[in-house]
Amino acid sequence: xxxAVLPPPGDAVQxxxxxxxxxxxxxxxxxxxxxxxxVVLVGLFAPLLAPHDPNLVDLGLTQAPPSSEHWMGGDSxxxxxxxxxxxxxxxxxYGAAVACLVGVGLGVPAxxxxxxxxxxxxxxxxxxxxxxxxxxxxxxxxIVAAGTGADFTVLMVTVGAFMAPGYYxxxxxxxxxxxxxxYVDAARVAGLTHTRILHAHMFRAVxxxxxxxxxxxxxxxxxxxxxxxxxxxxTASTPDWGQMMNDGFRTMxxxxxxxxxxxxxxxxxxxxxxxxxxxxADLVSVRTEPVPRRRRGARPADExxxxxxxxxxxxxxxxxxxxxxxxxxxxxxxxxxVVRGVCLDVAPGEVLGIVGExxxxxSQTMFSALDLLPADxxxxxxxxxxxxxxxxxxxxxxxxxxxxxxxGYVPQEPMSNLDPCYTIGHxxxxxxxxVHGLTKAQARDRAREVLLQVGITDPDxxxxxxxxxxxxxxxxxxxxxxxxxxxxxxxxADEPTTALDVTVQAEVLELLRELQQEYRMALVIVTHNFGVxxxxxxxxxxxxxxxxIESGTVERIFAAPADPxxxxxxxxxxxxxxxxxxxxxxxxxxxxEAGRKVHT
Amino acid sequence: MIRFTIRRLLSGVVLLLVVxxxxxxxxxxxxxxxxxxxxxxxxxxxxxxxxxEQLGLDRPLITQFWDWFSHAVRGDFGTSWxxxxxxxxxxxxRVPVTLSVVLAATLxxxxxxxxxxxxxxxxxxxxxxxxxxxxSVVLFALPGFWVSLVLVMTFAVRLKWFPAVGYVxxxxxxxxxxxxxxxxxxALALAAIVMIAEQLRNGFMEVTKQDxxxxxxxxxxxxxxxxxxxxxxxxxAALTVLAVMFVGxxxxxxxxxxxxxxxxxxxxxxxxxxxxxxxxxxxxTAVTVVFVVLVNFLxxxxxxxxxxxxxxx
Numbered sequence: 079x080x081x082a083v084l085p086p087p088g089d090a091v092q093x094x095x096x097x098x099x100x101x102x103x104x105x106x107x108x109x110x111x112x113x114x115x116x117v118v119l120v121g122l123f124a125p126l127l128a129p130h131d132p133n134l135v136d137l138g139l140t141q142a143p144p145s146s147e148h149w150m151g152g153d154s155x156x157x158x159x160x161x162x163x164x165x166x167x168x169x170x171x172y173g174a175a176v177a178c179l180v181g182v183g184l185g186v187p188a189x190x191x192x193x194x195x196x197x198x199x200x201x202x203x204x205x206x207x208x209x210x211x212x213x214x215x216x217x218x219x220x221i222v223a224a225g226t227g228a229d230f231t232v233l234m235v236t237v238g239a240f241m242a243p244g245y246y247x248x249x250x251x252x253x254x255x256x257x258x259x260x261y262v263d264a265a266r267v268a269g270l271t272h273t274r275i276l277h278a279h280m281f282r283a284v285x286x287x288x289x290x291x292x293x294x295x296x297x298x299x300x301x302x303x304x305x306x307x308x309x310x311x312x313t314a315s316t317p318d319w320g321q322m323m324n325d326g327f328r329t330m331x332x333x334x335x336x337x338x339x340x341x342x343x344x345x346x347x348x349x350x351x352x353x354x355x356x357x358x359a360d361l362v363s364v365r366t367e368p369v370p371r372r373r374r375g376a377r378p379a380d381e382x383x384x385x386x387x388x389x390x391x392x393x394x395x396x397x398x399x400x401x402x403x404x405x406x407x408x409x410x411x412x413x414x415x416v417v418r419g420v421c422l423d424v425a426p427g428e429v430l431g432i433v434g435e436x437x438x439x440x441s442q443t444m445f446s447a448l449d450l451l452p453a454d455x456x457x458x459x460x461x462x463x464x465x466x467x468x469x470x471x472x473x474x475x476x477x478x479x480x481x482x483x484x485x486g487y488v489p490q491e492p493m494s495n496l497d498p499c500y501t502i503g504h505x506x507x508x509x510x511x512x513v514h515g516l517t518k519a520q521a522r523d524r525a526r527e528v529l530l531q532v533g534i535t536d537p538d539x540x541x542x543x544x545x546x547x548x549x550x551x552x553x554x555x556x557x558x559x560x561x562x563x564x565x566x567x568x569x570x571a572d573e574p575t576t577a578l579d580v581t582v583q584a585e586v587l588e589l590l591r592e593l594q595q596e597y598r599m600a601l602v603i604v605t606h607n608f609g610v611x612x613x614x615x616x617x618x619x620x621x622x623x624x625x626x627i628e629s630g631t632v633e634r635i636f637a638a639p640a641d642p643x644x645x646x647x648x649x650x651x652x653x654x655x656x657x658x659x660x661x662x663x664x665x666x667x668x669x670x671e672a673g674r675k676v677h678t
Numbered sequence: 679m680i681r682f683t684i685r686r687l688l689s690g691v692v693l694l695l696v697v698x699x700x701x702x703x704x705x706x707x708x709x710x711x712x713x714x715x716x717x718x719x720x721x722x723x724x725x726x727x728x729x730x731e732q733l734g735l736d737r738p739l740i741t742q743f744w745d746w747f748s749h750a751v752r753g754d755f756g757t758s759w760x761x762x763x764x765x766x767x768x769x770x771x772r773v774p775v776t777l778s779v780v781l782a783a784t785l786x787x788x789x790x791x792x793x794x795x796x797x798x799x800x801x802x803x804x805x806x807x808x809x810x811x812x813x814s815v816v817l818f819a820l821p822g823f824w825v826s827l828v829l830v831m832t833f834a835v836r837l838k839w840f841p842a843v844g845y846v847x848x849x850x851x852x853x854x855x856x857x858x859x860x861x862x863x864x865a866l867a868l869a870a871i872v873m874i875a876e877q878l879r880n881g882f883m884e885v886t887k888q889d890x891x892x893x894x895x896x897x898x899x900x901x902x903x904x905x906x907x908x909x910x911x912x913x914x915a916a917l918t919v920l921a922v923m924f925v926g927x928x929x930x931x932x933x934x935x936x937x938x939x940x941x942x943x944x945x946x947x948x949x950x951x952x953x954x955x956x957x958x959x960x961x962x963t964a965v966t967v968v969f970v971v972l973v974n975f976l977x978x979x980x981x982x983x984x985x986x987x988x989x990x991x
Contacts, residue, residue, distance in 0.1 A: 209693065209696065212693060212967060213700075214929050214967070215929050216947070217929070217947050217959060220948060220951035220952075221701070221959060224708070224954055225710065294819070298821075300821075301819070301821030301824065302821070305821055305823050305932075305933040308936075309932070309933060309948055310952075330831060330835055337827065341824060341827055341828065345828075348819045348820055348821075348824075349820070351819065352815045352818065352819035355815075356815045452887075478895070479898065480898075481895065481896050482897040482899075485896075489889060489893050491889060494890060495889045495893040496890055497907050497910075498911070498985055498987050499910045499985045500910075508903065512899060513898040544987065546987045560893075561896075
C-alpha cells in the first residue's frame with residue numbers, strides 16, 4: 079500500500095543526476111565550483127602547503143615587496159603574507175561552514191514544520207523569524223564578541239542564528255507548496271505517519287533550495303566574519319583575512335599590495351559561491367532549455383498550408399478582412415504553428431462568430447487582428463484590411479493607432495483585465511483623454527454616459543471603485559464600456575461570457591447585441607459555445623487545429639452542418655454535455671473522410 | 679486606516695520592548711563583569727570593586743533590569759558607564775552622521791535602481807539586462823566594507839577624487855559634506871541598486887504578461903502610458919527590497935563607518951562593545967529597532983497606496 083503512494087525513489091535520483099550533469103555543462107558554474115573547491119582544499123591542507131610559519135616574525139620582511147622566497151611579500155609585522163593567506167582560507171571556510179550548519183539546523187526543521195502543520199506552529203515560528211530579522215545583528219555580534227573573549231566558534235554560531243530566517247522562509251514556502259500536492263494527501267489517507275511523510279517528501283522537496291541558499295549564506299557569513307575580524311574581533315594567533323585587510327588598510331597609502339592580496343582572496347571566494355548559487359538556481363527554476371532567439375525579420379518556417387475559410391464581402395465593404403493568416407510561436411524545438419491559413423471578413427453591422435475548442439487558434443486569430451500577440455508569437459498573412467485600408471505593412475505605431483479608435487476589444491476574464499492599482503474611473507478616463515483628446519470633464523462625462531449605457535445604474539460609485547470592489551459581471555460591463563467608449567467600427571470580443579455566471583451570461587450577450595445595433599458596429603465574437611452563436615451571430619466560422627473547417631450563415635450551418643465536427647459541436651452545446659471524447663471522435667471521422675477523398 | 683496604524687504601532691512597540699529586553703540579558707550574560715573593560719587592565723581590584731558598586735552591578739540582575747526598563751520606557755536610557763554622559767545625548771550626536779550616509783545610499787539606490795530596472799524591464803534580453811544579471815549576483819554577495827575598501831583604494835588613494843576619511847557636517851559646508859559621504863554612500867548603495875533593479879525587472883516581466891496590459895494596449899494607450907501602469911504594479915517587490923536594504927544598511931554601516939572614519943552610530947557601537955558600555959549598547963539597539971519599525975510602517979503605507987487591494991486584506 080505504502081509503496082504505491084510514494085513515488086519511486088529512482089526518479090528523484092535520476093533527476094538529481096540530470097541536474098548535476100546540466101550544472102557541469104555550464105562554464106560559469108563549473109569555474110565557480112572549481113574555484114570554491116580550490117579554496118576549500120587550500121584551507122584544509124594549509125599546514126602542508128604553507129612555505130613559512132604564518133606567525134613567524136622576521137623584521138627584515140616588514141612590508142617587503144614580493145620576492146621568490148616570499149611570493150606576496152611581508153606584512154607590517156614582518157610575517158609571510160602568502161602563508162597567512164593560506165591559513166586564513168582555513169579560518170574563513172570553517173567559519174562559513176559553522177554558520178551554514180547552524181542556519182540549516184535551526185531554520186529548515188522550523189520552516190518545514192511551519193509549512194506542513196500550519197496554524198499555531200506557523201504563527202509562532204514566523205513571529206520568531208520576523209523578530210530575529212529586526213534585531214540589529216552587528217550590535218549583537220559585537221556584544222557576543224566582547225563577552226566571549228572573541229571565541230570564534232561561538233561567534234559564527236551566532237552568525238548562523240541570524241542566517242536561520244533565510245532558511246526558514248524558503249523551507250516554509252516549499253513545504254507549503256508540497257503540502258498541497260495530491261500525493262501528500264494520498265500518503266495521509268494511506269495512513270502514513272507525519273514523520274514518514276516529512277521524511278519521504280519534505281526533505282526531498284527542500285534539498286535543492288537549501289543548497290542554493292547555503293551558497294548565498296556562506297558568502298554572506300564570510301562577509302560578516304571578515305568584517306568582524308577587520309574590526310579587531312578574533313585571536314591574533316590564528317591568521318584570518320579580516321585581520322590582514324585591517325593591516326593592509328592602515329598602510330594602504332604606502333603599501334597597497336598588503337591590502338590587495340586578502341581583498342582579492344575574499345572577493346574571488348565570495349563571487350565563486352554567488353555564481354555557484356545562481357547557476358544552480360537557474361537550473362532548478364528553468365526546466366526547459368532556453369528558446370533560441372529568432373533573427374529580427376526572419377520569417378517563421380511556413381508549413382505549406384492551404385487557405386481555409388471564405389471571404390463573403392469585397393475589400394471596400396468589409397470592416398475587417400484577413401487573408402491567409404498564419405501564426406507561429408518560437409519554442410525550443412523550432413516554430414509551432416497555431417494558426418494555418420485562416421481567411422475571414424466581416425461587414426458593418428454584421429456579427430461574425432469564431433467557434434472552436436480551446437487551442438483551436440481562435441483567440442490567436444483575434445490577437446493577430448489587433449496586433450497584440452505575445453512577444454514570442456509571430457503572425458504573417460497575405461493581407462489584412464481594416465475599414466478597406468491595408469494595414470498589414472503599417473509601422474507598429476500607426477497600426478496601434480487603430481486600437482481604441484477603429485477597433486474595440488472585450489476580453490474574456492473580467493477580473494484580470496482591469497489594472498488592480500487604479501480606480502475604474504481612471505482606467506476609463508485615461509484613454510479618452512490620451513487617445514481621443516477629451517478634457518478631463520468631457521472624458522468623465524463620456525465615461526459616465528457609457529457606464530449608464532452598459533446598464534450600470536450608479537456610475538459615480540463604480541467610477542470611484544477599485545476593480546476588486548466590484549463583481550465579475552459588473553467588471554465585464556465596465557470592460558465593454560471601455561471598449562465602446564471610443565465608438566469603434568469593429569468590436570472584437572474574446573469569449574465575453576465564459577467567465578461569468580450563467581444568469582449574467584445572457585444579460586451580457588443581450589447588452590453586446592444592443593450596443594452593436596446602436597453603434598452599427600461589426601462584431602467578431604470568439605466562443606466555444608454554439609448557443610452564443612445561435613443567440614447573436616449572422617455568420618460563423620468553425621475552427622479546429624488552426625484551420626477554419628467550415629463557415630457560412632448561421633441558418634445554413636445549424637440547418638445542415640457540412641462537417642461532422644460542426645454537427646458534434648452544435649449537438650454538444652444543445653445538450654450542454656460537451657464531452658471531449660465525442661468531439662474527438664467526430665474529428666477523427668472528419669479526418670478519415672478527408673483521407674478517403676484524397677485516396678479515391 | 680486608523681485601526682491599521684494603531685495595530686502596526688502597537689506591534690512595533692512590542693517588538694521594541696522584546697528586542698531591547700533580550701539584548702539587556704544577552705549583554706549582561708555575555709559581558710559578565712564590565713569593569714575590566716571599562717577601567718582597562720591596569721586597574722586595581724579595589725578600583726574595580728568600587729566601580730562595580732557604583733554601577734549597581736552587585737544587585738540581582740532582575741532588579742537591574744527593572745531599574746533600566748522602568749526608566750527606558752519613559753525615554754531615559756541612563757548614562758554611559760565610561761564618561762557618565764547621558765546616553766541619549768551621545769546617540770543624538772551620532773545619528774545625523776549615520777542617517778546622512780544611509781539616506782544618501784537609499785536615495786541613490788532608489789533612483790539608479792529604478793532607472794536600471796525600467797531600462798532592463800523594457801528590454802529583458804538586452805545587453806544591460808545581462809550585465810545586471812551578473813552584477814547582481816556578485817554585488818549582492820560582496821560585503822559593503824569590501825566594496826568600500828575597493829572604492830577607497832581606487833577613488834581616494836589612487837585618483838584622489840574624494841577624501842579617504844572624515845566627516846564634515848552639512849551645516850559647516852554642504853559641498854564638503856557631500857564629498858565626505860559620497861564614497862561611503864556609494865559603497866553601501868551598490869548592492870541595493872542591483873537588487874532593486876533585479877526585482878523591478880522580474881516584476882516587469884511578470885506584469886507585462888498579465889491580461890490587463892493587453893487590454894490597456896487595446897484601448898490605444900501609448901507604450902509610455904502602459905509602462906506607467908506596469909511600473910506601478912511591479913514596484914511593490916522593489917520597494918520591499920528597498921526597505922529591507924535600509925534596515926541592513928543601518929547594521930552594515932558599522933564597518934563602513936570605521937573605514938571612512940565617520941563619527942556615526944556604527945563607530946559608537948564598536949567602541950561601546952569593546953569596553954562593555956552596556957547602557958550605550960542598549961540605547962543603540964533601541965534606536966535601530968525604532969528605525970526598523972518606522973521603515974516597515976512607511977513601507978506598508980506606501981504599498982497600500984500603490985495597490986488598494988493590499989490595504990483591505
